[in-house]
Amino acid sequence: MKRVLLTGAGGYVGRALAGMLLARLRAGEIDALTLLDLSLPPLPTLRGLRCLEGDLGDASLLDAALTPQPDTVFHLAGITSRLAEEDFATGLRVNVGHSVALFEALRTRGCHPVLVFASSIGVFGTPLPQSIDDDTPPAPTLSYGAQKRAVEILLADYSRRGWIDGRSPRLSGVVARPSQAQGALSSFASELIRAPAEGRAMTCPIGPDGTMWLLSLSACVGHLLRAAEVDAALLPGQRAFNLPALRASAGEVVAALARRFGGGVERLVRFDPQPALQAQFAAWPPLTSTVAERLGMRHDGTLDTLIERALQPCPLSSPIFQP
Amino acid sequence: MKRVLLTGAGGYVGRALAGMLLARLRAGEIDALTLLDLSLPPLPTLRGLRCLEGDLGDASLLDAALTPQPDTVFHLAGITSRLAEEDFATGLRVNVGHSVALFEALRTRGCHPVLVFASSIGVFGTPLPQSIDDDTPPAPTLSYGAQKRAVEILLADYSRRGWIDGRSPRLSGVVARPSQAQGALSSFASELIRAPAEGRAMTCPIGPDGTMWLLSLSACVGHLLRAAEVDAALLPGQRAFNLPALRASAGEVVAALARRFGGGVERLVRFDPQPALQAQFAAWPPLTSTVAERLGMRHDGTLDTLIERALQPCPLSSPIFQP
Numbered sequence: 078m079k080r081v082l083l084t085g086a087g088g089y090v091g092r093a094l095a096g097m098l099l100a101r102l103r104a105g106e107i108d109a110l111t112l113l114d115l116s117l118p119p120l121p122t123l124r125g126l127r128c129l130e131g132d133l134g135d136a137s138l139l140d141a142a143l144t145p146q147p148d149t150v151f152h153l154a155g156i157t158s159r160l161a162e163e164d165f166a167t168g169l170r171v172n173v174g175h176s177v178a179l180f181e182a183l184r185t186r187g188c189h190p191v192l193v194f195a196s197s198i199g200v201f202g203t204p205l206p207q208s209i210d211d212d213t214p215p216a217p218t219l220s221y222g223a224q225k226r227a228v229e230i231l232l233a234d235y236s237r238r239g240w241i242d243g244r245s246p247r248l249s250g251v252v253a254r255p256s257q258a259q260g261a262l263s264s265f266a267s268e269l270i271r272a273p274a275e276g277r278a279m280t281c282p283i284g285p286d287g288t289m290w291l292l293s294l295s296a297c298v299g300h301l302l303r304a305a306e307v308d309a310a311l312l313p314g315q316r317a318f319n320l321p322a323l324r325a326s327a328g329e330v331v332a333a334l335a336r337r338f339g340g341g342v343e344r345l346v347r348f349d350p351q352p353a354l355q356a357q358f359a360a361w362p363p364l365t366s367t368v369a370e371r372l373g374m375r376h377d378g379t380l381d382t383l384i385e386r387a388l389q390p391c392p393l394s395s396p397i398f399q400p
Numbered sequence: 401m402k403r404v405l406l407t408g409a410g411g412y413v414g415r416a417l418a419g420m421l422l423a424r425l426r427a428g429e430i431d432a433l434t435l436l437d438l439s440l441p442p443l444p445t446l447r448g449l450r451c452l453e454g455d456l457g458d459a460s461l462l463d464a465a466l467t468p469q470p471d472t473v474f475h476l477a478g479i480t481s482r483l484a485e486e487d488f489a490t491g492l493r494v495n496v497g498h499s500v501a502l503f504e505a506l507r508t509r510g511c512h513p514v515l516v517f518a519s520s521i522g523v524f525g526t527p528l529p530q531s532i533d534d535d536t537p538p539a540p541t542l543s544y545g546a547q548k549r550a551v552e553i554l555l556a557d558y559s560r561r562g563w564i565d566g567r568s569p570r571l572s573g574v575v576a577r578p579s580q581a582q583g584a585l586s587s588f589a590s591e592l593i594r595a596p597a598e599g600r601a602m603t604c605p606i607g608p609d610g611t612m613w614l615l616s617l618s619a620c621v622g623h624l625l626r627a628a629e630v631d632a633a634l635l636p637g638q639r640a641f642n643l644p645a646l647r648a649s650a651g652e653v654v655a656a657l658a659r660r661f662g663g664g665v666e667r668l669v670r671f672d673p674q675p676a677l678q679a680q681f682a683a684w685p686p687l688t689s690t691v692a693e694r695l696g697m698r699h700d701g702t703l704d705t706l707i708e709r710a711l712q713p714c715p716l717s718s719p720i721f722q723p
Contacts, residue, residue, distance in 0.1 A: 165561065166508075169554075173500075214537035216637060216638050217557065220557050220561065223557035224554075227553050230546050230549050230550050230553070231546060231547075233546065234543050238488070238543065
């Protein structure tokens with residue numbers, strides 16, 4: 078990993094990953110880092126760092142992003158699950174179209190990079206299976222999930238052909254997103270942690286028994302970096318696998334918050350289950366993440382650890398982003 | 401089925417389906433029929449019949465094809481498996497790009513048609529599973545299969561959203577293609593039937609024990625018509641299913657030809673198994689096509705019937721195509 082391109086660098090996960098990559102750039106472990114998104118936070122001036130603002134559908138931007146040729150690409154740019162339902166055309170154009178444009182640009186330039194594609198457990202649809210492992214056939218019932226799944230399949234083909242060394246880890250609910258980030262339909266999980274911790278009331282759109290798969294931002298970023306570094310021989314033929322996640326009910330999350338912040342927080346959460354959300358977002362079954370564990374990836378261990386990590390200062394305000 | 405659009409109408413399966421649809425147009429069962437392909441054979445002048453020559457990537461052609469709005473679309477246009485391996489960019493552009501362009505045009509116009517997408521058993525990759533049914537997870541190892549699978553997934557999403565009533569029957573080796581049609585990597589199966597029947601020698605690129613899934617052209621066309629007419633409630637959630645096929649080894653096909661044309665034909669076939677083809681094209685396991693059977697679809701029954709049907713005059717030269 079010497080010349081790295083990160084798309085979606087301005088997003089919630091993207092900023093945190095950018096922070097880790099910037100640290101490697103400063104340490105001389107990376108020679109060149111290109112951060113790309115529609116807009117980016119203020120960034121330091123650093124030798125080897127380039128910031129590109131624009132749309133991956135812009136061929137000249139894409140050309141700039143691939144000059145010099147990256148050996149490692151983290152492709153996180155995408156439209157969220159909520160927007161992909163609300164604005165289908167944009168979801169299709171960005172989630173599928175821009176991904177394919179990126180893959181084609183890499184193929185035709187002969188870059189042969191490792192490419193980590195941030196896929197999603199949204200590839201699994203309702204009714205969710207009784208259990209899920211790496212062999213569970215995805216059957217998406219969200220446009221977001223269908224678009225992610227289509228890209229997984231195409232990326233596996235680019236990998237088979239030898240043009241890209243693709244890896245498609247599927248992210249679950251990454252916590253805790255900032256309160257204003259409501260783009261993901263699953264973002265209530267973040268607010269369920271953040272609001273009580275900050276003494277704010279919140280209405281939880283799933284019931285207390287509703288089960289989620291949760292992963293802290295720091296664990297997620299660690300897994301994405303690891304996904305770029307593992308030997309391709311350890312990956313399944315189709316290159317897609319589920320990241321480990323802690324399975325917990327909304328009620329268990331509130332109980333853990335009460336352990337951390339005192340019993341008063343329980344009164345801040347009102348449960349108002351929305352049938353439209355329950356089936357997709359509150360029925361996650363037991364998960365066996367065999368491939369990820371073989372790659373050395375673990376979930377956060379306990380809810381207490383998860384909450385501690387989830388509430389660490391958001392990289393949005395990290396000094397690493399100060400110019 | 402009153403206003404019908406058929407893409408890929410100039411292809412092997414497309415011409416035969418066009419012939420059946422033309423008969424329905426003559427009989428007054430269909431009001432309007434639009435045949436579309438890069439090039440079309442000579443066609444009769446008939447009230448309600450339109451022939452459009454061009455590329456589905458041409459927005460004005462697509463607009464013409466959808467005026468008036470079809471209530472039924474047969475989407476057969478595509479690049480063959482051989483070409484999709486040899487010319488990846490064209491396969492991606494046509495098999496994925498044009499399909500999505502068609503779906504988007506139907507969505508934005510509010511057509512809400514039934515759409516039968518000619519998918520393929522190429523969605524299953526090597527090593528092929530020990531048995532295959534409608535729940536077997538596809539894991540393509542051909543670009544053609546990856547592209548078909550990606551479109552299946554997107555079409556299922558258009559169906560879930562209520563914009564298109566999609567059906568994705570997966571075609572197996574449809575026989576017997578004309579000898580000059582070598583676009584499909586599986587087309588040796590056609591030549592294995594056609595050459596000995598015509599007294600020509602042929603080299604079979606799979607061994608005598610290599611097992612194929614075969615379907616006669618007439619059965620295939622019947623299934624495509626049926627797929628457009630069945631109640632959507634009978635379809636699986638993801639809208640994709642395997643068409644029934646007769647499983648037979650190359651040796652069994654030769655033996656059946658010998659029964660029909662005399663023992664001399666056995667000397668016309670030389671087996672020269674190609675390792676690159678064996679795993680994908682000569683290892684088809686037992687098939688259970690539950691969904692298709694529920695829809696009333698059957699395979700050809702016996703190899704003798706299959707061969708009889710496969711050698712019926714090609715619709716290329718059918719009087720129905722004479723102007």
